[in-house]
Structure formats: structure tokens, C-alpha cells
Amino acid sequence: MLNETAYRPLTPEIAQQLAAIVGEKYLIYNDPENLEAFSHDEIPGFKYRHMPEAAVRPETTEEIVRIMKLANREMIPVTPRGAGSGLSGGAVPVRGGIVILADRMNKILEIDTENMMITVEPGVVSNEINERLKEHGLFYAGYPMSLETCYIGGNVAENAGGGKAVKYGVTSRYVLGLEVVTPTGEVVKLGGKLIKNVTGYDLIQLLVGSEGTLGFFTKIILKLMPLPKAQADLLCLFETIEEAIGLVPRIITETGVVPTSIEFMDQASVITACNYLNETIPYENCGAMLLLTFDGSDMEQVEKDYEAVGKFIEKNQVQEIYVADNPTTSERIWKIRRNIAEAFNLISARQSGEDLVVPPAQIPDLLADFQEIIKKYGILLPCFGHAGDGNIHARIICPPEWNDEKWEAALPEILEDVYRKTVALGGMLSGEHGIGCKRRKYIGRFISEEHLNLLRMIKKSFDPNNIMNPGKVF
């Protein structure tokens, strides 16, 4: 590992220099009450929290360059932070130092309708992009579940997945250009308004998903698509988890239709989200649901698609299929789906949110393995997520009757089992939430030492002093 012992404290003198860069009112220092908000992300509990020594709210690339040069010279850790809606501790300043907030860099710089591209700053709320694009008949295909709060800069840093990846892929597919300030304070412009580009190694794709460890994005150029004119959802209720999840890998192969979304929610996930939202949907006797979305250029085609898939599902053990072909009903269902994570976060600090990804056809095997683990430990293990991508969010939840000690002792063993089974199915540690500090110590279970060495050397190439978001990924 790169040396993490040489960091220096953030002295009042350095704080003064930071104030000179961003302006007094955009520095938070010696102010634990206001710094506390930047000590954590959305991971429940207190385990993955750490206070920064200062937070700054720069407005320009030039300010970030100066902050980075200062930090690099003074050996002070720097942690970039978007909306703080992450689930892996990626924005937690685990070594203290400076948190750089993206919230003032929140401008949509250009909507280029001719090239079907948008240029944004990192602090733009993801949802705002599509709100602004509607009138132009365009859309950005990223759809993270936290889209109402998360920032596009965080989406790029984490390579956010989300609800539309079955058809549209994840964030990385849409990032065509980046302006990035490296940990040594250089501004590097990568790509541009270019659909294709092989001029040098693809550093954009290296930076997308690098979890804020290689640089701070100051401008992002995203590819857009024509706004689909029609959309419909199928909400399919099943008696058992097995019946629901067993169909997932067969939907595309047996119908030839690629839905926009293939989402899975077990009963506990639906109930938890509905309680949180004070919402009701008819889940009484249903053990699990699949939520399928279809979109396209006209309703006729969308109908054809969802009818083909609906017919296939009907031939199996489905209890009920509801069609939602109007935006209000669709939004009601999707809101439940989007709020599952937050709803779980609130119920207890004694849980671990996993973000496993396996080959899509192995999704039923993974959930069968989970049943064994549930029996073995007597824990709760509700599941939901982007089943069509092979990406399942599993919540390992402590039974109410366990005390902290028992939970803390059992969790590593449970994770051991969960990860062993995931590896055996050809899976990986994280599909979209990132490794951050939460999963860092487990990455070596999934990728080899030679592989890790390449990551370390790349990190060192960008960040020789290891000041940028240290304590993350590996």
C-alpha cells in the first residue's frame, strides 16, 4: 500500500490558505457541528464515519487546482464529496483532512441539442439533467435509485448503475468527456464531444468508477438519446422468491425482448419501503415481485414488447401481473423501488448492505445460497435490486434478539459465507455501489494480488503522495 502514515494535520495556517482560495465563507473549519454532516454517507450506523478537519466549497476548477496543490504539498488527505448518498463510504474522509464539496459546482454548462450531448459540473443533481432535457426531447439514460438527491459527479465517480441498465447500460457508457483535476493539481481534459475516440488509452473509463481516488471531476460531457415517447411497466407478483428470480435470466433469452429494467424485490423489501412511504400495494400473499419497464419510440411497439414478455411470464407460476402504462402509476411503483435502500437504512444500524453481482443466469443460485445462509445463522437477509444485470442488493440484518456483541462476532462469518458463494458463482464484490472503505478489506477475495498491484501502480501514477481519498478501494 501507498504510505498513509505521513499525513500532516491541517493547521490554522493551512486553513487560512484554504480560506484565501475559496473565500472565508466557503471554508468550514474548527466547527464540528457543521463538519459532522461530511463525516458519513448513507451507510447505516457509526462504523464507517470519520470527521474531516475542514470542508471547502470551491466554485471553479482553478480553486480546486489550488486546493489540490496545497494539499499535495502539505501532505493532507483530500476527499471529494457529492451529495453524500453513497453506500460504500466512498465520500467519508477516513484519514481526516479536507473534504471538497461539489455543491457549488452545480451548473449545467451547455445543452448541445445538435450533438445530443450535455456538459455539466459535478454538483448537478442527477434528476435535474432529465428535467432540463425534457423540453428538448432528449434524455440522459442514467437512473440511479437516489436520482432525486445524488450528484452526477458522484454517479461518475462510482460508475452508478441503476434501474435502466438492462437496456441502457451504466454511467460509463455515457461519459464522453471529462475535465479532471489530478491529485497533483494538474488539469487534464479527456475526450470531448466524441462518440468514438482511440487517441491514447481510455483514461475516461479508468476514471469512471475510480471512487474519487484519482482526481476531482470538474466538467463532465454526457451522451444523450432521443427521449422515448412511450413507456410501460409490468409489476409481476409471485408466491415465492424462487419463482420470481428463476424467470429473470429467461426473460430476454426466451422472448428476444430487451426490457429497460428487470428489477427484483422480495416481500420484506416491498413492505419496508411501503411502510416508509406510507404507501400500499397489493403484496399480501406475494413472496416477491419483478418490476419490468419497457420504453420505445411509440406505444404500439412498447405494447408489443410487454405483451410478449407478459405472455411468457403468464405461462409460469405468476400470481398476478399489473400493467402500468401511465406516468402516475409507474412513478408510484418506482418510488417504492427507489426507496427500499433508504427505508432499510432507517430501521437499524445493525445491518450490512451488500451489492453483489453475478452472471445474470446465476442469480437464482445466489438467492438459493442465501436461503442456506438465512437458515444457518437465523438472520434476516432481504433482497432487492437490478436482477436483470445480475446485481442484487442483499441486506444482512441482525435479528432483534441478538446483542451487539453477538452481531459483531457473527457478521464477519456471514460475510465470509456470502462472499465465498458469490466467488463460486463467478461473481464480484460490488456491482454499482463501489468498494469505498466499507468493502476495502474484502477486495482481495475477489481479485488477485497481481491485479491489485496494477491498481496500486495506477493509483501511484496519478497520486504519488496518496493524498486523494486514501483508505478506499484497496
Add this chain to the structure above:
Amino acid sequence: MLNETAYRPLTPEIAQQLAAIVGEKYLIYNDPENLEAFSHDEIPGFKYRHMPEAAVRPETTEEIVRIMKLANREMIPVTPRGAGSGLSGGAVPVRGGIVILADRMNKILEIDTENMMITVEPGVVSNEINERLKEHGLFYAGYPMSLETCYIGGNVAENAGGGKAVKYGVTSRYVLGLEVVTPTGEVVKLGGKLIKNVTGYDLIQLLVGSEGTLGFFTKIILKLMPLPKAQADLLCLFETIEEAIGLVPRIITETGVVPTSIEFMDQASVITACNYLNETIPYENCGAMLLLTFDGSDMEQVEKDYEAVGKFIEKNQVQEIYVADNPTTSERIWKIRRNIAEAFNLISARQSGEDLVVPPAQIPDLLADFQEIIKKYGILLPCFGHAGDGNIHARIICPPEWNDEKWEAALPEILEDVYRKTVALGGMLSGEHGIGCKRRKYIGRFISEEHLNLLRMIKKSFDPNNIMNPGKVF
């Protein structure tokens, strides 16, 4: 730059060791006649040629590990080679040493219909993949113009684009897993049968398009899609280049339809390819053509799409639109398109094939700039390519009346003008053919020194002795 002066000659002793690894009959050494084939790719002329000292034809990953360790220890350059169909000198052993041929690693290892993925060795001919997938109702969306001869390993190394990228994107979108032998002889397995994966930096996307400078791919896992059940082409004839190219950026924005392909061919390109193929199409009075392809799950939808686009084009100055809705006619037209590069290659060694990419809406500006350059120098500058992606292949061709001296003196000036105008439009040096040795000295015109430094450091992380495909990219 990494030191390129320390290479050692490939002695008979080392040749013996190579023979011990791959077997006597799979080593070509001291045999200029048979080595000559590996001294060049498809660039016309003799400028970018260099003889290897040996060529080996390994069959297994283990053999490649042993070759690489030997070369790394003995400081002998290693150049990976696919089918040799490249257009940037990527497979040319410009520092001599060993060429590793992929031709015996040509197995389709697995067709996984459940996960809709295929695992192949690097020496599989790209076209064979779809031939084999047909019976499963699946397809791989890569469609490089040399698909009948090129290898999938080369496609991945160059991040090949091709004829279907408007709808389906380029090679990188489909590479989910790689087994790679690094220049130091380590086997690293990246990704897997995973649609999403954020477990560590995305090394797959770093390696895709790295032009054989970071490792030798031994296994490739590709994502597949349901085979479109319907396809049709529109061949649109225009009187002038301006009329044809001017419509390109408007097709998607004004119709909302995303065609599979938006290809451009000027008259000289069509005539050259037709002559080469002894083919005729009605181009007499036509200055340029657009070839648009549409595919989808049924003909009704495809018709709707091409009619919407056809109607839009008809409202402009089109001479004629031909619809090709059967495979025979479609293949006849596409064969012409696919053979333009090869047809040009054969007419003269005094030419330079460019692979410029600009924002799609700037494509008309680029071609207008070319008209100025044509006038200024009195050269020929036929153009064709993937206009919908902003990627134009321009052939700078020496007028027949010029002598070699005049041509050699003029070419750098012409390139200077071409590149200056490309940069001014926000463009890049290569959209899909790669930098190789041909464009290496120009890369600094397009990307900054800080950017280049990051590339150099990444290269050094993978290849500390700079033995892997030296003299390429930067």
C-alpha cells in the same frame, strides 16, 4: 519516453528457448521469406514496415506466459499480432524482436446462451462469432469493416468501431471479461460474465484499445444480444457531398430514430470500391451517398423507423433513395462499403489514410475544411466512413503527376492543416484505427503533456522494461 535503446538481439540461443516453448514447427526464425508477412499491416507502401527477428505461434496462455517472461528477462521487444488487418501499424514490430501470432489461439471456448455471452480466444475471426451464434438467435454487435478477416483479439486491442456503432456502440461496450498476460508474464483475469462490476478500477476498459502495448489477451468474454429479426437499408444518393453530409447530424435529432448505421461515401470512394469488386451501383450523377441501416425485433418496426427517416431525407435535396430490405441486396451494398479501404490501399502507396473523429454535428464543417485543403494543395481527398459517429476516413492521395519528392515534402504540411482543422472542431486523431506507429508523432497535437505523462506512467506500471509493442501510441 521509456527507454527503447536497451533491447538485445534475438540470438540463436533465445530462438532455441522459444522453440522449446512453442515447439520447433511453431517458431519462424532466420527465415526472412516467411517473416516478411509479419513486417507490415494493411497500410499501403513501405514506410511503416519492419522485420521481426522471430515469430511464434503459441497455442496456450501458459506458452505466452513463458514467452513473455523470456522476452522481459532478455529485453527483447514483443509485438502481438492478430490478422494484420490494421491501418495504423499497430502490429508492426518496429523495434524488431518477437511477433506473437494469435492464429492458433482460435477457439470459441463457450457459447453461454443463458447468460448471452461468448468466451473466445483472440485468434477467432470476428465474422465467425456471428456465424456460430446464428443458430442460437444471438449476435455480437461488433461490425468492423474487415470482419471477414480480422481477429477478435485485434478488435479488442484497437477498440474497433465499425458499421453498427451508431446504435450499438464500439467493441468496448461488449467486453465483459479478459484474461491477459502482462508484459512481465503475469496472468491477470479481469471481470467475468458480469454485466456490471465496480470491483476496482476498470482495467478492462483501459486494456481495450491499448493497441497491444499493455498485454496479450488470451481469453475474451463478450456480451451478446438477441439477434434482430428484421433489417433494412436505405441507400440515399445526393448530388453533392455537402447535401449528403449536411443531413447526417440531423437524422437522429429530427426523427428521434437511432439507426443502426449512418455511413457516408463520396463518389470517389464508391467508384474505387466498385472497380475493385467489379460491381456496379447507380452512382453516375451522384456526388455522395448515405447508407443507413435499421434493425429491430420485427419488420413492422423497422419499416416505421426507415420510413420516418426516409421521409425526412426526401424533404431535403436527395436524388434517389433505394430501400434494401432483403439480405442479398443489403450484403451487396455493404460489401462495397466494407471494401473501400482495401480498394484504396491497392491503388497507390503514395497516400495517407486518416481516421479523424469530430463531434457528429461538426462533420459538415470538417468536410468543408477538406474542400479548402483540396484546393490549396491540388490533392485528392476522398472521404468515407462512419459519419453518424463523427468518424471520417479521409484518404490523402498524391496526384499522379507529383514525384515522390514533392509528395514527401507536401504530406507533412497537408497533415498539419488537416489536424489543425480537426483540433479546431474539437476532434481527435483517431476514432477507431488506433495511433500505432503511423500516428504516434502526432498524438501530442491532440492531447496534453500532462495527459501523455499519465499514459506513460500507466504503460510503465504494466511494462517496466517497455518490451511490449514498443514504438507505438506515444
